[in-house]
Amino acid sequence: MSRNNIRIAVQKSGRLSDDSLKLFKECGIKFESGGSKLRSISSNFPIEFLFLRDDDIPGYVEDGVADLGVVGLNVLMEHTRKVAIVKELGFSKCRLSLAIPRGENYTDLKQFEGKSIATSYPNLTSQFLLKNGVKAEMHEISGSVEIAPSIGLAEGICDIVSTGGTLLSNGLKEVATVFQSQAVMIANTALSSEKQAILDKLLFRIDSVQRGQN
Ligand code: ATP
Ligand code: ZN
Structure with a gap:
């Protein structure tokens, strides 16, 4: 045709x-x-x-x-x-970022070793962490990722951020940028x-x- x-x-x-x-x-x-x-x-x-x-x-x-x-x-x-x-x-324009509960201390990426991360981007996230020598467990979910830590589904998240407002209102803080989009x-x-x-x-x-x- x-x-x-x-x-x-x-x-x-x-x-x-x-x-x-x-x-x-x-x-x-x-x-x-x-x-x-x-x-x-x-x-x-x-x-x-x-x-x-x-x-x-x-x-x-x-x-x-x-x-x-x-x-x-x-x-x-x-x-x-x-x-x-x-x-x-x-x-x-936005970025894919790792975030953890606001009350937790953050030192460096090594902190994610062995941890579970909720994300709609398991490939980009795990590739980024592996490049930094960190192996974490990906929990793939298709939406409302920010809720995962507070309901005990994962210890951190990796999601699209532009202003950070959604993270903040869900008690999370951005700790590392994975990808600029x-x-x-x-x-x-x-x-x-x-x-x-x-x-x-x-x-x-x-x-x-x-x-x-x-
Ligand atoms: P669809 O129903 O088409 O699947 P969706 O819910 O997956 O839509 P949107 O939230 O509309 O997608 O986001 C589409 C794209 O816009 C994202 O993949 C990202 O590239 C970009 N994007 C997402 N969030 C933001 C944001 N807060 N600011 C700017 N761009 C964003
Ligand atoms: Zn979509």
């Missing part, structure tokens, strides 16, 4: 959505968004948008169901995916030359928008 447009997957609703849509609108691309619509074709640029859960985006781009995607580097790097990062987008544009590694030409045009427009903001 050949298409003469490029298909891009963006998050349907969440912390990447508004800035993703804003970016494409600033690029002069007209399309409908919002409501229950899961697909939208632009009226003035050869691009089709798919609105999906962010976690599904890297897989769709790897498989070629979508040609491009916008996703947090944190979600991309947690799993091994064969996709190309074609642009750092500079929004949805931001939104990136990813592409399938086997784009046709026609699609590559559309991508080049899109990247040129994004560069112009980004230059205007600096």
